Amino acid sequence: MDIRLVNLTKVFADKDSEVRAVDNLDTVIPSGKLIGLLGPSGCGKSTTLYMIAGLLNPTEGQIFFGNADVTQLPPEKRGIGLVFQNYALYPHMTVKQNILFPLQNLKVPKAEALQRAQKVADLVAIGSLMNRKPKQLSGGQQQRVAIARALVKNPDVLLLDEPLSNLDARLRLQTREEIKRIQRETGITTIFVTHDQEEAMSISDEIIVMKDGVAQQKGAPQEVYNNPVNLFVAKFLGTPPINVFKGYIKDGGVYIGEDRILETELPEQEVTIGIRPEGFEVNEDGTGDFTFKIKLVEYIGRDKSVVAENEYCESPTFRFIVDADIKNIVDGRVIKAKIKPHKCFIFDKLTEKRLQ
Amino acid sequence: MVLLRYFICVLIIVLVPLAVFRKKVLSNREIVTKRYGTNLDTTNTMIGDSVSEVIRREKTIKIIKYIVTYTFLTAVAIFIIAPFYWMIITSLKSTEEVNLPDPTYFPRKIIWSNYRVAMTMSGTYFGRYMINTVIVGVFSTIGTLITTVLSAFAFARLNFKGRDILFTV
Amino acid sequence: MEVGKKQYKAWLYLAPTLILLIIFTIYPLINTFIIAFKENYNYLNIGYGKGPDSTEYEFSSWGLANFKAIFTKGDFLQYLKTTMIIVFVSVPISVVLSLIIAIALNSIKALQKFYQTVFFMPYVTNTIAIGMVFSVMFATHGGLINNLIKVFGGQPQNWLGGDLMDSAGNSLYPSYWKSMLVLLTYITWNALPFKILILLSGLQSIDKQYYQAAQIDGANKMRIALRITVPLLSPQIAYLTITSFIGAFKEYSSVVAIFGNQAGPKGYRRQMATVVWYVYDRMKTSDMTKGMGYAAAAAVVLFVIIMFFTAINSWVSNKRVHY
Numbered sequence: 001m002d003i004r005l006v007n008l009t010k011v012f013a014d015k016d017s018e019v020r021a022v023d024n025l026d027t028v029i030p031s032g033k034l035i036g037l038l039g040p041s042g043c044g045k046s047t048t049l050y051m052i053a054g055l056l057n058p059t060e061g062q063i064f065f066g067n068a069d070v071t072q073l074p075p076e077k078r079g080i081g082l083v084f085q086n087y088a089l090y091p092h093m094t095v096k097q098n099i100l101f102p103l104q105n106l107k108v109p110k111a112e113a114l115q116r117a118q119k120v121a122d123l124v125a126i127g128s129l130m131n132r133k134p135k136q137l138s139g140g141q142q143q144r145v146a147i148a149r150a151l152v153k154n155p156d157v158l159l160l161d162e163p164l165s166n167l168d169a170r171l172r173l174q175t176r177e178e179i180k181r182i183q184r185e186t187g188i189t190t191i192f193v194t195h196d197q198e199e200a201m202s203i204s205d206e207i208i209v210m211k212d213g214v215a216q217q218k219g220a221p222q223e224v225y226n227n228p229v230n231l232f233v234a235k236f237l238g239t240p241p242i243n244v245f246k247g248y249i250k251d252g253g254v255y256i257g258e259d260r261i262l263e264t265e266l267p268e269q270e271v272t273i274g275i276r277p278e279g280f281e282v283n284e285d286g287t288g289d290f291t292f293k294i295k296l297v298e299y300i301g302r303d304k305s306v307v308a309e310n311e312y313c314e315s316p317t318f319r320f321i322v323d324a325d326i327k328n329i330v331d332g333r334v335i336k337a338k339i340k341p342h343k344c345f346i347f348d349k350l351t352e353k354r355l356q
Numbered sequence: 357m358v359l360l361r362y363f364i365c366v367l368i369i370v371l372v373p374l375a376v377f378r379k380k381v382l383s384n385r386e387i388v389t390k391r392y393g394t395n396l397d398t399t400n401t402m403i404g405d406s407v408s409e410v411i412r413r414e415k416t417i418k419i420i421k422y423i424v425t426y427t428f429l430t431a432v433a434i435f436i437i438a439p440f441y442w443m444i445i446t447s448l449k450s451t452e453e454v455n456l457p458d459p460t461y462f463p464r465k466i467i468w469s470n471y472r473v474a475m476t477m478s479g480t481y482f483g484r485y486m487i488n489t490v491i492v493g494v495f496s497t498i499g500t501l502i503t504t505v506l507s508a509f510a511f512a513r514l515n516f517k518g519r520d521i522l523f524t525v
Numbered sequence: 526m527e528v529g530k531k532q533y534k535a536w537l538y539l540a541p542t543l544i545l546l547i548i549f550t551i552y553p554l555i556n557t558f559i560i561a562f563k564e565n566y567n568y569l570n571i572g573y574g575k576g577p578d579s580t581e582y583e584f585s586s587w588g589l590a591n592f593k594a595i596f597t598k599g600d601f602l603q604y605l606k607t608t609m610i611i612v613f614v615s616v617p618i619s620v621v622l623s624l625i626i627a628i629a630l631n632s633i634k635a636l637q638k639f640y641q642t643v644f645f646m647p648y649v650t651n652t653i654a655i656g657m658v659f660s661v662m663f664a665t666h667g668g669l670i671n672n673l674i675k676v677f678g679g680q681p682q683n684w685l686g687g688d689l690m691d692s693a694g695n696s697l698y699p700s701y702w703k704s705m706l707v708l709l710t711y712i713t714w715n716a717l718p719f720k721i722l723i724l725l726s727g728l729q730s731i732d733k734q735y736y737q738a739a740q741i742d743g744a745n746k747m748r749i750a751l752r753i754t755v756p757l758l759s760p761q762i763a764y765l766t767i768t769s770f771i772g773a774f775k776e777y778s779s780v781v782a783i784f785g786n787q788a789g790p791k792g793y794r795r796q797m798a799t800v801v802w803y804v805y806d807r808m809k810t811s812d813m814t815k816g817m818g819y820a821a822a823a824a825v826v827l828f829v830i831i832m833f834f835t836a837i838n839s840w841v842s843n844k845r846v847h848y
Contacts, residue, residue, distance in 0.1 A: 055737050072411045076743040088738040092756040092847035101752070105743035153743070421746070425629045426636075432626055433643045436714065439658045440646065442669055446661065458675075459667050503542040510538035517532060522539070525546075 001066045001156045001189060003029040003052065008061035010047050010213075021047040023213035025061070029191060034183045036200035036221075037193045038236070039210035045193045048210070049159050052191065053082050065156065076105075078157075081150025081188075085162040087142045089134040095121070095145050096130040102153045120152045121145075123182060140171045144178070151186065158183070160192035164199055176203050197237045201225065209233050226342070231352035234274045234345055242345075243318035245310065247273040254346060257312045261289045261339045264346065266355055272314075272347040277305075279343025280320040284328045286335030292318075293334045304329060447471070561825040564590035566818030584818070591822035594815075600795060601803060601823060608799045610705060612773040612834075615712045620765055622713070623720035624758070628750055630721070631728045641725070648718035656782020659711045663783075665689050665697060685783070687790030704784070704797055712779050720765050727761040728754070756847055763842040770838060774831050777801035800827050 008025040011018055022044040029035050037045040050056040052063060054075030062071045070078055089098050099121060103113040121127045124144040134142055143163065150158060163179060164172045180203040183190045194200050200207045201221040209216040209224065209232075217229040221237075228234035234242050247256040248270045254262040256273060281288065295317055296307040303321045306329060310318065320337075322329065329335075346356040446454055447470055449463040475482040510516075511523055536543075560566055563584035576582025595601040630640055647655070662669040663684040671681035683689050683697035686704050691697050731754065739749045755762070780788050780797050789796035798806070800823055807820035 053741060055740070074414055075737075075740045076745070077410060077414070080741065082738070082741045084734055084738060086734060088732070088734040090735060090738070090753065090756075092759070101739075101744070102742035105745075105748060149738075149742070422633075425633060429626070429629055429633070429640050433640060436643055436647060436717070438669070439655050439662065439714070442662055443655075443658045446658075455667060457667050459669055459672050503545060506538045507542040510535045514535040514538070516535035519535075 002031040003157065003189065003191075004064040005029075005048070005052070006062045006064065008048065008051060008063065009059050010044070010051060010056060011059045020213050022051070022058075025210075025213075025215055027208060027215060027218060029189065030206070031189050032187045033205040034180065034190045034192070034203060036204035036207040037191060037210060038195070038197055038200040038207050039216075040195055040236070042212075043210040044213035045195075045210050046161055047213075049161055049191060049193050052157070053080055053159055054078050055082075079153075079155050080157045080159060081153065081155040083143070083146045083150050083158075083160045083163055085165060087134075087146040087166075089142055089145055089149070091134050094131050094133055095126065095137070098134070098145060099130075099149050099152050102149060106153060116152055117148075120148045123151070123185070124148045124178070139166055139168075140175060143167070143175065147179075147182065151182070151188070156189065158186075158188045158190040160190070162193055162195070164194065164196065172199070179203060198239060201237065209236060227354075228274075228345060229354055231272060231274065231345075231347045231354075234347075234354075238276060240277045240305070240319045240321070242274045242276055243320065244314040245273045245275065245318075246312045246314065247271050247346075249346075254344075256290060256310070259290045259336075262341055262344055262346075264356055266346065270349045271355065272349050272352065274345045274347065275320075275339055276343040277320045279340045280322065281338040281340060282320075282322045282326055282329065282335065284326060286328065286333065286337075288336035288338040290339055291334065291336050294329065294331055296331055297329055299324065557821045557824050560817060561591055561821035562587055562589070563818060564588045565814045566591070566816070566821070567813040568817045569813060591818040592826070595819050595822050595826070600798075601800075604795075604798045604800050604803045605826075607705075607797060608774060608776065608801075611709065611712060611776050611799065612770060615709050615716065616766065616769045616773050618709075619713045619716040619720060620762065620769065623717050623724055623765075624755070624762070626717070627721050627724035627728055628754060630725055641721075644721050645718045647715050648722075652715065652778040653782040655715075656711060656779055659707065659714075660685060660783045663707050666691075685790060686793045686796060688792055699790075699793065701796060704789075708779060708783060708797055711783060712773070712776065715779065716769065720769070723761050723765060724758060727758050731757050759842075759846040760848055763838075763846045767835060767838045767842070770834055771831055774827060774834075775801050777805070 005025050005027050008022055009020070010022040011020050013019070025044075025048060037048060039045045047056060051058050054070070054073060058071060062069055064070065065078065090101065093101070096117060099117040100113055103116065108116070118127060118130075121130060124147050126141055126144045126148065129137060129141060129145075134145070137145065143166070147160075147163075160179070164175055167175055176199055179190075179192070192204075204221055206219060207221050207224055208218045211232050217224050217233045219227075224233060225237050228237065231244070235244070245256045247254060247261075249255070249264060249266050249268050251268075252263060252265065253260040254264050254271070254273065261273075280290075290310075292308040292310040294306055294308050298305040298307070302324060304324050304326070305319060305321055307317050307319050309316070345354055347353065348355055445461070445463055448466045448468070449460070449470075450465060450467045453460060453464060474480070511519065560568075564587070565578070565585040567583060570581070570583045573582045575584060575586065578585055626644065630637060630644075633640075663671075665671060665681065665683045665685065665687075666689070668684070670684065674681050681691065681697070682703055683699045684703050684707050686699035688699070689697045735753055735757065736749060739753050744752070776799050780799055780802055784790070784797050787794045788798035788802055795802075795806075804820045804823050804827075807816050807823065810816045
């Protein structure tokens with residue numbers, strides 16, 4: 001069942017100020033897919049999630065589950081499962097009771113309820129912990145209980161609020177694979193909220209990037225990464241982050257300072273240029289179009305991560321990655337490199353929209 | 357016995373609405389599942405035009421809940437305020453009115469002088485009483501504060517032998 | 526040396542409390558126990574020691590005579606029964622009622638503060654003063670309650686006891702239970718504000734996310750109240766139950782406030798008396814040998830009973846309270 005958000009807006013207003021947490025969000029979330037809502041803190045992603053859940057009422061707009069307008073429907077009637085950021089497991093109940101609770105509310109007969117609870121507990125691999133209380137479990141285990149509780153009633157939609165933020169690094173990798181696996185096995189339309197772009201990119205079928213309540217771009221992770229629609233999206237995705245330079249267009253060429261790095265058909269103007277770290281072609285002789293001075297070379301095994309300086313860069317230094325085998329990359333050297341055109345994005349200086 | 361009858365009446369007044377209310381909520385769910393044949397699996401998700409019906413029903417239930425809650429709270433408030441109200445209006449009634457076989461709910465004539473008389477009646481050292489009250493109040497508060505704060509500090513911040521035993525005592 | 530100095534300082538801080546505690550709590554407690562076992566105790570002769578008879582001496586012998594006396598002679602058992610009724614009726618009712626009120630209060634936004642203030646008023650009043658108001662309100666002739674009953678077509682009752690007649694000359698029968706109803710109503714009226722306050726603050730400290738999770742899990746308001754709210758409030762409920770039990774066993778001022786010093790109207794003296802009333806009564810008696818000793822014994826009996834029920838309450842709390 002797909003989810004349609006039409007003109008969804010949420011405004012938080014008190015006596016003096018007004019905050020548009022979500023601004024005219026219009027999107028369709030396809031059925032059976034794992035969608036990531038990605039963005040920095042305060043961009044409205046959690047607000048959107050809670051509106052889909054029904055815990056917040058939109059100021060304007062509508063939410064459709066399939067063909068039904070559920071905007072005014074209370075959360076308990078929407079048929080969703082929600083995993084809170086802090087799990088919100090009932091502390092006074094055991095794991096089994098926590099998972100059984102939704103089924104009891106539906107008046108599912110006891111035998112069947114126990115069976116389903118056990119099945120879903122095994123699905124998330126906590127089947128052996130049924131008689132423990134939440135405070136006796138580790139963070140990862142608690143989260144899996146929360147997921148089990150959300151799934152046990154076979155919801156049409158599964159919502160996860162920052163599922164990996166409270167876990168340590170190692171557990172994060174493990175759990176995100178789990179989430180992907182569970183979603184594959186159950187086929188439930190799943191939406192999760194995160195501020196970690198690596199997380200979102202790694203498991204989502206599609207991501208929606210949000211900023212200040214407005215959806216910036218929606219698409220498959222690789223698509224959004226390779227074709228950012230504006231500077232914000234380009235900056236947000238990718239580790240190490242994209243390198244931003246001031247430049248201009250003249251005579252059919254893109255210039256950073258004196259260096260003509262790219263051909264273009266755009267008219268003359270000042271532009272902002274973003275170059276992905278993997279967009280630098282460096283060779284031993286240090287030939288190319290783009291000039292910079294190497295400040296520091298970090299050898300990270302397979303690659304070299306190079307910190308360099310260029311006066312037109314927006315930050316004091318920028319970073320790019322080259323193959324470790326390329327020689328003659330040493331501190332202090334001033335060299336040139338070619339820029340891969342598909343890794344270089346030109347943005348309008350004022351609107352930050354992508355021009356090329 | 358008379359009292360038993362009153363007791364039973366109260367019980368009925370309390371239990372019948374509960375039973376009725378519960379029945380109403382139950383039948384909600386039954387109606388929905390029967391008419392729309394929802395699979396109990398997916399909670400009470402309604403697809404299609406039944407959604408608006410559910411929304412309307414939910415709204416009425418919400419309103420009823422509000423009415424019940426406020427009525428209940430007001431009833432309790434009346435129970436709590438009654439003695440105060442009675443005290444104040446009795447203090448403003450004339451002596452004859454107070455002794456009427458059928459009490460009045462608001463003084464026919466407000467006698468403010470009752471207060472003056474009460475405080476200045478011969479044999480009543482009201483001023484003395486007030487001073488006593490203030491002295492007792494102030495000093496006992498100060499005394500309590502001093503002792504409790506000091507002890508609390510000692511137990512919380514200082515580590516000393518016998519701390520736990522003494523705390524239990 | 527450092528540790529020694531710290532110890533010294535701690536005891537210094539505790540000194541005022543300790544002194545007060547020892548003088549006014551520990552010493553009286555121990556002494557009461559001792560007195561309870563002194564037969565024919567005559568407190569006017571303190572220091573004269575043990576003797577063959579008590580008129581010249583402090584007490585006659587060590588023994589259980591005081592305890593035997595209160596259980597066999599007089600109305601101590603009646604007072605115990607009254608006290609038990611007060612405890613086992615008023616405490617559950619006031620706890621449950623205050624729970625319902627607190628939940629209702631927590632669920633509204635408009636006028637919440639207003640209702641909170643109103644509900645807290647009984648706490649700041651004096652028991653004796655409002656008790657007298659209650660006795661006026663429940664007065665058989667000219668009382669508010671009887672008037673309301675008449676308005677609704679019922680039969681006015683003789684609430685506070687005593688031999689009274691209505692306007693037609695028919696006797697209005699007093700009854701222990703009618704008076705008990707008034708007493709219990711008053712005790713509950715007094716007990717609600719503190720409990721509501723504690724429960725309300727407990728309610729407000731419950732993380733909203735639990736309610737949201739329960740909503741998503743499809744629970745209706747009743748289920749949320751029973752399966753989520755009440756268990757999460759169990760620490761407060763346990764605390765209130767234990768302290769209310771203890772307080773109810775010691776009930777005294779409410780009785781005197783409504784029924785007067787003799788705990789009952791003329792002809793029905795001591796009808797509503799409690800154990801503590803008995804203790805005070807024994808202390809005022811002129812017959813020395815039937816005075817302090819009996820009072821001490823009664824106090825000891827009460828102490829044991831309270832300890833027993835507190836132990837039961839604690840045991841139940843341990844099993845059922847979730848922190």
